[in-house]
Amino acid sequence: MTPQTLIARLDKAIAGFGQSITLERTAVDTATGAITVTEQIEAPAFVRSTAPQDLLSAATPAIRVTLSPTGLGSFGVPGRDDRITIDGNPSNVEEVGPLYYGGQLVRVNLLARG
16 A cells, blocks of 8 residues: 555545635744734545533533645644634644654644634
């Protein structure tokens, strides 16, 4: 199996069962503390919540997101300070798990809360 085969299979699965999300790369101005968006892309992804949401609790639900390197383009691997918007709801990226096969990025798993 090659990295290209793994990416092609992931792209096909996301095309059939995924949804569109927005990724935003952010930067913080150290002097003012203001957060600005430096780059934004639309990308196809798998989106799954980790558990049913407790409507009475104030806790924010965790969301698992799987991305293909094909959809990321020049954005690259998202980082902890990046934001993700799913169905108009913004979330913060908390964990990033890039997966490599044969030295090539084949998948990115994210955990977001928001």
